[in-house]
Amino acid sequence: SQTIHQWPATLVQPVGSPLSLECTVEGTSNPNLYWYRQAAGRGLQLLFYSVGIGQISSEVPQNLSASRPQDRQFILSSKKLLLSDSGFYLCAWSASGIYTDTQYFGPGTRLTVL
Amino acid sequence: AQTVTQSQPEMSVQEAETVTLSCTYDTSESDYYLFWYKQPPSRQMILVIRQEAYKQQNATENRFSVNFQKAAKSFSLKISDSQLGDAAMYFCASSAGGGADGLTFGKGTHLIIQP
Numbered sequence: 001s002q003t004i005h006q007w008p009a010t011l012v013q014p015v016g017s018p019l020s021l022e023c024t025v026e027g028t029s030n031p032n033l034y035w036y037r038q039a040a041g042r043g044l045q046l047l048f049y050s051v052g053i054g055q056i057s058s059e060v061p062q063n064l065s066a067s068r069p070q071d072r073q074f075i076l077s078s079k080k081l082l083l084s085d086s087g088f089y090l091c092a093w094s095a096s097g098i099y100t101d102t103q104y105f106g107p108g109t110r111l112t113v114l
Numbered sequence: 115a116q117t118v119t120q121s122q123p124e125m126s127v128q129e130a131e132t133v134t135l136s137c138t139y140d141t142s143e144s145d146y147y148l149f150w151y152k153q154p155p156s157r158q159m160i161l162v163i164r165q166e167a168y169k170q171q172n173a174t175e176n177r178f179s180v181n182f183q184k185a186a187k188s189f190s191l192k193i194s195d196s197q198l199g200d201a202a203m204y205f206c207a208s209s210a211g212g213g214a215d216g217l218t219f220g221k222g223t224h225l226i227i228q229p
Contacts, residue, residue, distance in 0.1 A: 034216050043205055044159075046216030059216065088157055101147040101209050103217055105159035 002027035006091050006106040013113055019064075019078040021109050023091030026072065031093040033074040034103060035066055038088040050074060051096070086113045116141045116208050120220035127196045128228045134181075135191045135223045137206030146210050148182065148189045149217065153203040162204070165189065193225075201227045 003026045013019060025031050032051050036044040046059045048066035056066050063082050067075045074091060088110050092103040117140045127133035139148065150162040165173045165182050172180050177194045193200055203224050207217040 036216070038157075043219035043221045044207075044217070046218075049216050090159060092159075102149070102161065102164055103209075104161065105151075107156070107158045110157075 002093070002104065004091060004093055004104060004106040006089075006109050008109060009107065010110045011112070013081050013111065015083055015113055016080050019076070019081050019085070019111070021076040021089055021091075021111075023074040023076075023106055024072055025093045028072070028093070028095065030071060030096040032096060033068065034092040034094075035074065035076050036090045036092065038090065038108075040087070044090065048076070081113045083113050086111055116143070116146070116210065116218040118206050118208050118218050118220040120206055120223050122223045123221075124224040124226065126226040126228055127193075129196055129198060131196055132192060132194045133196055133225065135193075135204050135206075135225065137189045137191070137220060139187050139189060139206070139208050141187075141208060141210070143210045146208055148180075149207045149209070150178070150180070150191045151205045151207060151219075152200075153205060153222070155202075159205070163191065196227050198227050198229060201225060 005024050034049045035047040037047055038044050048058055050056050050068045053068050063078050065077050088108050090108045091106040094103045119138045146167045148165045152160045152162050163173050163175045163178050165180055172182050179192045181190045203222045205222045206220040209217050
């Protein structure tokens with residue numbers, strides 16, 4: 001069966017510091033991968049998605065970037081964090097191919113920028 | 115572009131009773147999918163139920179069922195025999211079919227189960 005991991009689970013970072021959040025998927029090949037952010041009391045906002053190694057699509061221009069160095073690894077980064085980057089970050093995967101609709105989510109990372 | 119609207123910020127139901135959560139959506143796609151996700155206090159998003167827009171039959175998963183009204187662009191979730199473990203945020207979401215685009219989420223409904 002497929003599993004999705006995210007780490008760290010919780011992170012507290014000062015403003016201006018760098019960020020690296022990691023997501024890995026097991027039990028499937030060539031998944032579509034997604035990064036979402038959930039601000040307090042709100043729904044999820046799609047940040048990035050990837051259909052393959054090195055292929056990244058950005059939905060919202062902001063202080064963040066994403067990379068996919070390996071087939072089942074998706075990384076969310078920032079060079080300098082802002083207060084507004086605080087939130088709950090969720091990684092998700094869906095199967096590759098034509099029927100890619102259903103997404104499965106990881107446990108998330110709670111980021112607090114002080 | 116797709117939009118998803120959940121007009122009930124919070125709902126409350128007695129344990130063992132039935133509750134319906136509302137969702138409306140708007141899309142220009144002819145092929146799309148609709149979902150309900152549950153987010154318990156742990157905050158992990160858990161898939162509850164999925165509906166293909168081209169299917170007229172409403173999806174059912176155990177105590178969870180949907181009322182999909184395509185013409186009205188309505189997609190409500192019915193939870194029967196509510197249990198304490200059903201307490202969570204519930205999010206309605208849509209996606210365009212046949213592609214790897216992300217999901218569009220509503221703002222969620224907080225479901226409270228009264229013992």
